[in-house]
Amino acid sequence: MSGFLVQGRHGTKGNFEAVVPSSHGGGLVHLWRNNDAGMTWSGPTCFGGSRRYLATTLIQSNYGTTGNLEVLATSDAGELDFFWRLDRAPWTWSGPFRVATGVRGAPALIQGRHGTKGNFEVVVPHRDGGLAHLWRNNDAGMTWSAPGRFGGGARYAGATLIQSNYGTVGNLEVLATTDAGELDFFWRLDRAPWTWSGPFRVASGLRGTPSLVQGRHGTKGNFEVVVPHRDGGLAHLWRNNDAGMTWSAPGRFGGGARYVNAALIQSNYGTVGNLEVLATTEAGDVDFFWRLDRAPWTWSGPFRVGxxxxxxxxxxxxxxxxxxxxxxxxxxxxxxxxxxxxxxxxxxxxxxxxxxxxxxxxxxxxxxxxxxxxxxxxxxxxxxxxxxxxxxxxxxxxxxxxxxxxxxxxxxxxxxxxxxxxxxxxxxxxxxxxxxxxxxxxxxxxxxxxxxxxxxxxxxxxxxxxxxxxxxAPGEGPSEVEGVAVELRSLDRMATARRAEVLQRLRSADEGAEVSFEVTGGAPGERYEYRLAVSGSGAARRVLVDEFSAEPDADSTGTVPPETARRVFDAARDAGLLDDAPPELPPADLVPDSLVATVTVRYGDAVRRVSVPAVEPGHGEPPGEARDVPVSTHVRLAPDTADLLTPVLAALSAVEEQL
Incomplete structure (x- = not known):
């Protein structure tokens, strides 16, 4: 088979591996699906530089222990480039190596059965019409042949190639889609004089790159094809190799998205094997489909690969x-x-x-x-x-x-x-x-x-x-908005000497020291903010903003007696907030915009804060569990944190009463 999707030999089940052109910016991207764990896709792994590629083809060869990935890609300038990836860590990609020029559209690569190692065989549309065939001699120097042209003068957009079980070693079988949307079939004799036969018209009303496999349905193995449909979605057709080698009419599936390239495999899912398809849209997005391997032969998808x-x-x-x-x-x-x-x-x-x-x-x-x-x-x-x-x-x-x-x-x-x-x-x-x-x-x-x-x-x-x-995006913006930088430092990340100095100033209730209790939470437009703070000098402030309340915001400032402020700092010391290490609290599981109660001790730009979950009465706390606090906020705290903070809050309540 040829295409940009394979079921490889990595993993017990065999992972899906895909390489496609980057949708923008140039180069190629590798995607893979872990079929042993959840069938999740990973990637992209990006490689190949900045050259703009139009289409790719991928195999897993018999080079390496498990098998290297081997890729051919056609550039927008008509070059055919080769890449390969090591089959073990560090999984490095090598390339590009120029193979040919004067080509167009999607190439098709297989490792065939000619030669001891198995030669690489390639068919790709020729820039001047028809198709080009080239091959790499894997038994002698891995040298590529010059392209040999066949197939007449029609301009093809993409090709797909297999080596079938017709003949002794196996004929090469090709499908190619013209720019006008016709699907043509060719085959090459597997022995001298290596003649190509075709084109034979199979269908019309199609577009882009087809993908062909010789599947496991039928005694001989039917040919199965998926190709983008001209009117959107994908077309599936098949050739009955047990009865007259007649092609079916295309059956359309996959919705109305306009696809340009398709890749088809028959996997080891199911009894005979499901058909699995990747298709790329005009925008470079990759969609996945699969078909049940038994009646009613239903197609599922698209599923966007990511x-x-x-x-x-x-x-x-x-x-x-x-x-x-x-x-x-x-x-x-x-x-x-x-x-x-x-x-x-x-x-x-x-x-x-x-x-x-x-x-x-x-x-x-x-x-x-x-x-x-x-x-x-x-x-x-x-x-x-x-x-x-x-x-x-x-x-x-x-x-x-x-x-x-x-x-x-x-x-x-x-x-x-x-x-x-x-x-x-x-x-x-x-x-x-x-x-x-x-x-x-x-x-x-x-x-x-x-x-x-x-x-x-x-x-x-x-x-x-x-x-x-x-x-x-053009006409949109702004691309950036400046914010306000806040310069505060965690006391507990300071050097030992500096931390000790700050703690001593807090214990002494210096004028530049501050203890505050804040409650904040709610998404923007629904914010609740309560703050009560006192400094060592006695300067105090109380702020209340409740965006759900019809009451006006409150903002009170004043000065309390030094002994009142001193009691707050003593309570913070007794609660362990001014120890060398902060008190340990049960871990909190707080998502953004949750209500949070915070006691902060601060000197200059050095802060230590203890933050705990808070709840509003009737909104989420277990009945009888949360406790009121002695300051004028209706928010409640869990018992373990309330026990730690209540002495500080009781001292702060005296500050609040005097504002």
Whole structure:
């Protein structure tokens, strides 16, 4: 068989291996599917430089122990280049090595049965019409022959080649698609005088590159072909090699996408073997299909080929797992929504539409992935699923304070687009006491106030595609928004002497020392912020902002007696907050935008904070578990953390009473 897909010999089941041209930026990309663990695709692994290639063909040869991957690729300048990959670590690709010029379209490569080692045989459309055949003598120097031209003057777009079981060693059998959409068949005698016969017209109304295998259906083994259809989707046809070698009419499948190249194998899935297909679209995206190896012979697909991406993100007291599927420059997140009782199906259907439209409108078609001056647009999608989710989200009746894993019925598409950013791995960009050293803040982006996406939010997505970079799409922008840098340093990361000096100033309640209690949480537009702070000099401030409340924001400042301030610092010392090492707390599992209670001790730019989960009464805490705190916030804390912080909060309550 020939094409850009093989079922190789790596893995117990045999992994799927594919090499296709990069959709933009030049070079080639290698993709593979782990058939022993979840049938997940990985890649791209990028190689081949910046040359623009149009089509590829791939085999796993008998060079090496397991077998090297061997690739031929046709450039847009009509050169035919050869590459090979080592079959063991470090899995390095070598090439390009120029094989021929004056060609066009998609080549076809096999390792045939002529010669002791098995020669490489290639058929590729010729620039001046017809087809070119060349071969590499693998028994003597691995030298390539000059191309020998056959097939008349028709201009072909792509070819596919097998060595069949006709003849003694095996005839070469070729299908090629003309620029006009006709599918022509050729065959070559497997002995001198090595004559080619054809073309024989098989079908019309097609386009692009076909793919041919001699399968395991039938006694002789039928020929199976998949080729892009002129009107969209793919066409499947087959030749009955047990009865007259007649070709079937093309049967169309795969929807309306316009494909340009197809690759077909018969795998070891099923009893006889399923047909498995990869097809590339005009935009360079890769779709997967498979056909059941028995009646009713149904085709499944398309499934966009890409990698499942997952990584842990940690910021301050927040920690979560980013997860999504990236196929080239298209990103999909599968989200499972679990509504609370009482939320109707009609409401959920409306919310799905609102949230999906908000996410796609905010993230899609705003920025391009750019490599070597070539661009491809970033696009995004949300799939609402009931299993196999990247992220599971509880939906509550609103209005409520939302976070990455808890949304509510009052949430807008803007709120959903902010939480979607967390699912991609982006931290918040608004100021919060839970992350005093967060940098940048106040950026005016979707991660700050639900508004703009900017280029740097696409950096990881672009770099995973061959190390490319993002740039604003024409007419879109801004490509960047400046934020405010926050210059604070963790006391516990300072050198021993400097840390000891700062702790001593805190214990002494110096004028520049401060103890504060803050509660923050909720997505932008739903924020709750409470802060109560006192310095060693007695300067005090209380701030309350509740974006769900009709009450005006509160901001009170004043001065309390030195003994009142001193009691706060003594309480912080007694709680262990001013020890050489901070107190140990149970690990918290906080996703972005969660409510967080934080006690902070600060001297100048040196800070130590203790952050713990907080809850609003009636919203998520186990009944009878969470406790009120002695300051004027309705937020509650878990018993273990309340026991630690209550003495500090009791001392701060005296400050609050005097403001």
């Amino acid at each position: 990698a499942e991406i997952g990584f842990n993100v940690s910021e301050c007291t927040f920690g979560w797992r980013a997860a999504y599927h990236q196929a080239d420059t298209h990103v999909t997140i599968r989200i499972q929504l679990n509504p609370d009782s009482g939320i109707s199906d009609a409401t959920m259907n409306t919310l799905r539409t609102t949230w999906r439209n908000g996410i796609i409108g905010k993230w899609s078609n705003r920025f391009d992935c750019v490599g070597n001056g070539q661009r491809k647009r970033f696009t995004f999608d949300v799939q609402w699923v009931t299993s196999g989710a990247h992220h599971v989200v509880r939906v509550r009746p609103g209005p409520e304070r939302s976070n990455m894993t808890t949304w509510d019925t009052s949430d807008t598409g803007d709120v959903a687009s902010h939480e979607f950013g967390h699912m991609l791995g982006h931290p918040d960009e608004y100021a919060t006491s839970a992350c005093p050293a967060r940098n940048p803040v106040g950026t005016g982006t979707v991660m700050d106030d639900n508004t703009e996406t900017v280029a740097r939010l696409y950096n990881r997505l672009a770099s995973s595609h061959c190390g490319h970079t993002p740039a604003a």
